[in-house]
Amino acid sequence: MPELIPELKGKRITVMGLGLNQGGLGVTRFLAKKGAKILVTDLKSSEELKSSLSQLNNFKIEYVLGQHREEDFIHTDMVIQNPAVPHHSKYLKIAKKHGVPIETDLGLFLKFCPSQKIIGIGGTKGKSTVTQLIYHIFKEANEDAILAGNIGVSVLDALERINPFTWVILEISTWQMEGIRKYIFQPQIAVLTNIYPDHLDRYLDFKKYARAEKLIFKNLQSKNYLVTNFDNPETYQAKAETKAKVYWFSTKKEVVPGSYLQGDDLIFHSGKEKITFAKISDISLPGIHNLENILAASTVGFIHHISPEIIQKAIRSFSGIPHRLELVRELNKIKFYNDTCATTPEATMYALQSFPQQNIILILGGKDKELNYEDLVKFISKHKRIKQVILLQHPAYDASEKILTISRKYLASQKIFSVSELKAGVERTLQKAQSGDLIILSPAAASFGMFRNEFDRGEQFIKIVKSLSL
Numbered sequence: 001m002p003e004l005i006p007e008l009k010g011k012r013i014t015v016m017g018l019g020l021n022q023g024g025l026g027v028t029r030f031l032a033k034k035g036a037k038i039l040v041t042d043l044k045s046s047e048e049l050k051s052s053l054s055q056l057n058n059f060k061i062e063y064v065l066g067q068h069r070e071e072d073f074i075h076t077d078m079v080i081q082n083p084a085v086p087h088h089s090k091y092l093k094i095a096k097k098h099g100v101p102i103e104t105d106l107g108l109f110l111k112f113c114p115s116q117k118i119i120g121i122g123g124t125k126g127k128s129t130v131t132q133l134i135y136h137i138f139k140e141a142n143e144d145a146i147l148a149g150n151i152g153v154s155v156l157d158a159l160e161r162i163n164p165f166t167w168v169i170l171e172i173s174t175w176q177m178e179g180i181r182k183y184i185f186q187p188q189i190a191v192l193t194n195i196y197p198d199h200l201d202r203y204l205d206f207k208k209y210a211r212a213e214k215l216i217f218k219n220l221q222s223k224n225y226l227v228t229n230f231d232n233p234e235t236y237q238a239k240a241e242t243k244a245k246v247y248w249f250s251t252k253k254e255v256v257p258g259s260y261l262q263g264d265d266l267i268f269h270s271g272k273e274k275i276t277f278a279k280i281s282d283i284s285l286p287g288i289h290n291l292e293n294i295l296a297a298s299t300v301g302f303i304h305h306i307s308p309e310i311i312q313k314a315i316r317s318f319s320g321i322p323h324r325l326e327l328v329r330e331l332n333k334i335k336f337y338n339d340t341c342a343t344t345p346e347a348t349m350y351a352l353q354s355f356p357q358q359n360i361i362l363i364l365g366g367k368d369k370e371l372n373y374e375d376l377v378k379f380i381s382k383h384k385r386i387k388q389v390i391l392l393q394h395p396a397y398d399a400s401e402k403i404l405t406i407s408r409k410y411l412a413s414q415k416i417f418s419v420s421e422l423k424a425g426v427e428r429t430l431q432k433a434q435s436g437d438l439i440i441l442s443p444a445a446a447s448f449g450m451f452r453n454e455f456d457r458g459e460q461f462i463k464i465v466k467s468l469s470l
Helices: 022-033 050-056 090-097 105-112 127-140 155-161 174-179 206-217 233-241 288-303 308-317 345-353 374-382 398-410 422-432 454-466
Strands: 012-016 037-042 061-065 078-081 118-122 145-149 167-171 189-192 225-229 245-250 258-262 265-269 274-279 326-331 334-338 360-364 386-392 416-419 438-441
Touching (some): 012 022, 012 090, 022 037, 022 050, 022 105, 022 155, 105 155, 105 174, 118 127, 118 206, 127 145, 127 167, 127 189, 127 288, 127 308, 145 155, 189 206, 206 233, 225 233, 225 288, 245 288, 258 288, 265 288, 274 288, 274 308, 288 308, 288 345, 326 454, 334 454, 345 360, 345 374, 360 422, 374 398, 386 422, 398 416, 416 422, 422 438, 422 454, 438 454
Parallel strands (some): 012 037, 012 078, 037 061, 118 167, 118 189, 145 167, 225 245, 245 258, 334 438, 360 438, 386 416
Antiparallel strands (some): 258 265, 265 274, 326 334
């Protein structure tokens, strides 16, 4: 463990946002173990935060819940900003005005991490799958590697297992990237999967959101590598915007240097040699978007000089990750897929394109992130195999209202059916489904209101589906 960590002992630290995911919980636990004097403040009540609070029972922590107090951002040595806290928060402005340093869990991680061997993965869609597959490839190659970042586990929980020779495979959200602007973040390899409209409830426009995604390669130099998507208009511009060596991936054309799909073959071309390293038949994950993910992760493997045989073996044994087009169950020859992490219209369209031959009943809707749903509804109207759309409705679900309004222009009224509970939605799908059909939860929106988060939504879907009887 680095020598710098004792500097936390006895420090007064305000943690802003405990939350229900692992970020706030992880940083609070980490700081408590290091002897800091912690005050946690969150707008949620103790009842709402019960699951997180129960994991901190063994630590001496002061709590201010259901509100924030100005004095907690003045009379303190440091403020920890949870990723969910907006950068324009008035309480963060108060801390800055009084010279109180603001940190994030990722900022602390980078400050104390003993390894400089970092692979950073960002992008709108696919980053979790790419992160997990890179890790899977590295472990298949017996490399010393660890997963960290935006993967549902606090980065700080991984810190004690890292040494100077460990490869840190780090998934990074835009919010996390913005929280470490003051650091010269320079991963040895950066991966930017794609950029599509997202989080426009937090960013003023798409241009500002795209700029935040591109922070992942802002500090790269000629000794570093950027792996990015040749087929995406935003990431295609990256070559002109970075000093790094750029390696492409593409499902549409031959790219050099990089990885691409040609017929049934997955090919890596370094510029000097051309290697066929896998075939479509090696891949168990559905959809063209997963081919992109596999190409991106494989390119990282080749840059790291991992053999094509090991990369192929890793691809064959990789079954995907939970909540991303996850096959939950087959009942009466009807398959149920959990795609709760599809929180944008583009992600849901990718899910639907993954099954061109099967009839589909789609469970859709949620909280809006100021996204445009017209293209998705038009896509559904032209997709002849979508038998019905089940729309989740809740007072907070403004995306569902958008979808319902737009659907009046493009869909027959009987093709869309509204429900106020997920269980009722699943039961409705069974009334309409026949042998060979697919039932897919792919909401195209955020989950807050009806669920704690998107993972809670997926877990509840799984529980409902597994409880169904013949």
